[in-house]
Amino acid sequence: MSDTPPPRLLVFGDSLSFHGPDRGYPADDERLWPNVAARSLGGVADLVARAGWTARDAWWAMIGDPRVWAELHRADIVVLAVGSMDTVPSPLPTYLRTGLRYLRPDSLRRAARRTYLAAQPVLSVALRGRPSALPPRLTVRYLDLAVSALRALRPSLPVVGWLPSVHRAASYGYVQTVRPRTAVAVSRWAADVGVPLLDVPAVVGAHVLGGHGNPDGMHWGWDGHALVGKAMAELIRPLLTRRGNSTSSTPDTSDSERVRHVG
Numbered sequence: 001m002s003d004t005p006p007p008r009l010l011v012f013g014d015s016l017s018f019h020g021p022d023r024g025y026p027a028d029d030e031r032l033w034p035n036v037a038a039r040s041l042g043g044v045a046d047l048v049a050r051a052g053w054t055a056r057d058a059w060w061a062m063i064g065d066p067r068v069w070a071e072l073h074r075a076d077i078v079v080l081a082v083g084s085m086d087t088v089p090s091p092l093p094t095y096l097r098t099g100l101r102y103l104r105p106d107s108l109r110r111a112a113r114r115t116y117l118a119a120q121p122v123l124s125v126a127l128r129g130r131p132s133a134l135p136p137r138l139t140v141r142y143l144d145l146a147v148s149a150l151r152a153l154r155p156s157l158p159v160v161g162w163l164p165s166v167h168r169a170a171s172y173g174y175v176q177t178v179r180p181r182t183a184v185a186v187s188r189w190a191a192d193v194g195v196p197l198l199d200v201p202a203v204v205g206a207h208v209l210g211g212h213g214n215p216d217g218m219h220w221g222w223d224g225h226a227l228v229g230k231a232m233a234e235l236i237r238p239l240l241t242r243r244g245n246s247t248s249s250t251p252d253t254s255d256s257e258r259v260r261h262v263g
Helices: 033-040 055-064 066-074 094-102 106-126 136-153 179-193 200-209 222-240 255-261
Strands: 008-013 044-049 077-081 159-162
Touching (some): 008 055, 008 066, 033 077, 136 179, 200 222
Parallel strands (some): 008 044
């Protein structure tokens, strides 16, 4: 019997990694795609994610969250499952949209949120999906920062990514104009730096666009999570066969500090 420990997947994601057919679920729910992928590989998944996260947010988590620094010591592979939210229309600048939660009194905050939610689909159509939450060049920039930092920290640690998902969300006016450009930019970058990508629309597009997922038109049902999890496991499996002592070894005590300063 092999004494190699079960592989650990460290997944950076957005709500697609923890929302199911009706709501968000705890990160350890076995039906979520990171856990489906890990189980298919005989391992476990650690998820770092929040709703609406873009590639920029994943990078910020990587350099700013001490829990992530600890997981980087133990991870056998890193999955950058971000980029989908980068492509959705963002009629208001991100800092204004995210700042709504800080408005007081509560009545003003609720009124402002209602106004924004009502205006978002209208503006998404009127502005033809532009601007997006993050332009393609910045999605690539933050993905590249993340990969550069990980390779500086642990050169033999495999990293994979994915192409942004599709949606049929009324909340965004059924618009996702920037997604093709982002997909092309991410594909070119990934080929240049040697990061394998999962073609998410090819795996789950029919599930989403056929109306088989969450009624919000954005998130996936359990069948979609199963499809993505199994496809991700197949992408990862060949990379794990090469892992050895260099991949699972404990980094030196300066590693976390080095990650904070790369880029």
